[in-house]
Amino acid sequence: MSDLLTVQDLRKVYQIGRKGLLQARRAVTAVDGVSFVVRNGETFGLVGESGCGKTTTARLVLRLVEPTSGWIGFDGWDLLDCNKKEMRQRRREMQIVFQDPMTALNPRMSIGTSIADTLRFHGIGDSRSRVEEARTMLEVVGLSRSHYSGLPHEFSGGQCQRVGIARALILKPKLVLLDEPVSSLDVSIRAQVLNLLRTLQNEYGLTYIFISHDLTVVRKFCSTMAVLYLGKIVEEGLSDAVSREPLHPYTQALVNSVPQPDPRAPKARDLVGIEGELPSALAVPKGCRFEGRCPHRMKKCAEKEPALVDLGGNRKVACFLHSDAEAPTATIS
Amino acid sequence: MACEPNVDYGPILRVVGLKTYFHLRDGTLQAVDDVSFEVGTGKTLCIVGESGSGKSVTALSIMGLIDPPGRIEAGGIYHHGEDLLELQEDELEGRIRGNRIGMIFQDPMSSLNPSFTIGDQVAEGLVLHRGLTRNQARQETVDVLRLVGIPDAEARYDLYPHQFSGGMRQRAMIAAAIICEPDLLIADEPTTALDVTIQAQILRLLAELKDKLNSSLLMITHDLGVVASMADDVLVMNAGKIVESGTVEQMFDSPSHPYTQGLLNCVIDAETQRDGSFEVIPGVPLVPINPGRGCRFKDRCTRRFARCNREEPVLLPIERGHYAACHLCDSAT
Secondary structure (H helix, E strand, C coil): CCEEEEEEEEEEEEECCCCCCCCCEEEEEEEEEEEEEECCCCCEEECCCCCCCHHHHHHCCCCCCCCCCCEEEEEEEHHHHHCHHHHHHHHHHEEEECCCCHHCCCCCCCCCHHHHHHHHHHHCCHHHHHHHHHHHHHHHHCCCCHHHHHHHHHCCCCHHHHHHHHHCCCCCCCEEECCCCCCCHHHHHHHHHHHHHHHHHHHHCEEEEEEEEEEEHHHCCCCCEEEEEEEEEEEEEEHHHHHCCCCHHHHHHHHCCCCCCCCCCCCCHCCCCCCCCCCCHCCCCCCCCCHHHHCCCCHHHHHCCCCEEEEECCCCCCCCCCCCCCCCCCCCC | CCCCCCCCEEEEEEEEEEEEEEEECCCEEEEEEEEEEEECCEEEEECCCCCCCHHHHHHHCCCCCCCEEEEEEEEEEEECCCCCHHHHHHHHHHHECCCCCEEECCCCHHHCCCCHHHHHHHHHHHHHHHHHCCCHHHHHHHHHHCCCCCCCHHHHHCCCCCHHCCCHHHHHHHHHHHCCCCCCEEECCCCCCCCCCHHHHHHHHHHHHHHHHCCCEEEEEECHHHHHHCEEEEEEECCEEEEEEHHHHHHHCCCHHHHEEEEEECCCCCCCCCCCCCCCCCCCCCCEEEECCCCHHHCCCCCHHHHHHHHHCEEEEEEEEEEEEHHHCCHHH
16 A cells, blocks of 8 residues: 655644743643654544644644644645645645534534535535535435535534535545544444445545544554554554554553443453543653653653654554663754 | 441432423423432442433432423432422522532533632532531541542642643542532543543542442443443433343343343444444434334334334333333233
8 A cells, every 4th residue: 555644753832821921931742753654545543632632633734733843745745845725735635524513514504505615615616516516425424415405503413423524525535534523422323423434435445544532443443543642652553453452551551441341341440540640741751751650660761761663563662661762852943 | 348238228219200301492302201210229320321311311300400491290209218309499409419419510620610719619518518617628628639539639729620630620529529428429421521541540439439438329421331340230211211221230241122232232342353334223312302102212223113103112120120111022022
């Protein structure tokens, strides 16, 4: 498979207000040197808890937010080098589906218009052909042509998410970023939407980046996955292998924290989770970012930061338990 | 431990024939329709269902927190044999709510008042129910904050909710709910808004506190993993009705209602092939506004037959302690 998207050393630093007049401005590094490759036709999972930078990464890839530094290659283009006009062209090929379908749709606009407007924005077709195409798209995502003039509040969450998918796919993109597309849906509806996404992927040859905090869904839906912690990838590999045999202590904690739907599995009081919470992005630990919560921490973890090392077999891990390599020290410009 | 786990002290809460309806412009929403169940002393009962199934309205009915257009039409809610529906609002507020029955809500950010300190809000139970002044309540409150795992509790007493993380806010909510040592805790999706590693911590805390305080727990959730790791007994609700009830083992080992079976199938089986599709329940959950005749699950049921359209199934015993409301389970058919 050829590479569709290559992200190299992507970094986003937000300058935030100073605490006092005489203090220096403070910086939050939301995404801190993230690199990954997404191959044509695959589903790449980005996993992590809130605040780990997964949504920021998605927005950086689309250039909805400008990266501080790094390089993004998409389908032979250097994305950060594209001017406005070229970028608009690229965006036809990379679309996003948002988490909360209700708030992603304009409540005063019919769902059909919401879908057809994407074509209008990109100057495709005339008004009649756009309506026709939007109606066809509604059918493709499992709604009916007659839903065109309905308003978002008349639809359920699952149906609105189908509209969100229709709106993203009407431009025939190559890459679709799915930002927690099923997190707000009920279990039975979640499966319907995942099946739809899978069918559409096969039919249109789509490549997905699937952002989620739900490891069980990622394991089954994605071919490859990367686990993010405080803006850095800590582990990457084939999603089944990573969830079956997680190597980084954080991935292990994520896997072990999920209560199993089996009354004979460990009960809540025996779940092997981890202590503590995500440290503030304002005070990122000096050594390994996970050091403060890690059950296996060693002396060097507090001083040096482990590099993301290729262990072979598509697996990369950033942990001193598996390799001694240190990360190059980053300088914030 | 003072309490022998095998001794049956009888139910601490008995709900009989509860009907909570909402009188809307479009008709009557039968949010909870003829629901009966018991919470055994020292037990954890989980109510499972999708959005709109009536699980939260059941909890709010028990707490006497139903506002117009909602109304409790019929039924009895017996706490230690005393019918809470017979009590006046001031009696309920003064004696029961927050004192004997504690409640934990889903979203700790919106259930805490942003303009009062955490300490003052947690201490409120002591001020209201035990007549202490805030100063007298302070030490006890700090102890409870410590008990729920809030580090540096003395200093954090004077902080405001926005200065707490999501997990810490939920711990504060739990502290407020248990400060009067209630014998029944009602938790409505207490971990849905939290990350999985924090969810594991909060679930463990709830299980430990339940033992420590010798209380019972009524927990509402849509997550079958949470159910399996917390519950002794389970109720499955659909469109305002209980469709199945039993022990956690009965529910997971021999689910009898097609809805319960469907929900369990939807929980992704990690062992299946990545490219296999996800199990679904077809259709969307029924909104029980003037629901009409017959079974409320019939439109989503793959095994419906003529009788399901005519007649509403009632909860019938399948084995000791295990009930299902489905004509398929009725041996008379």
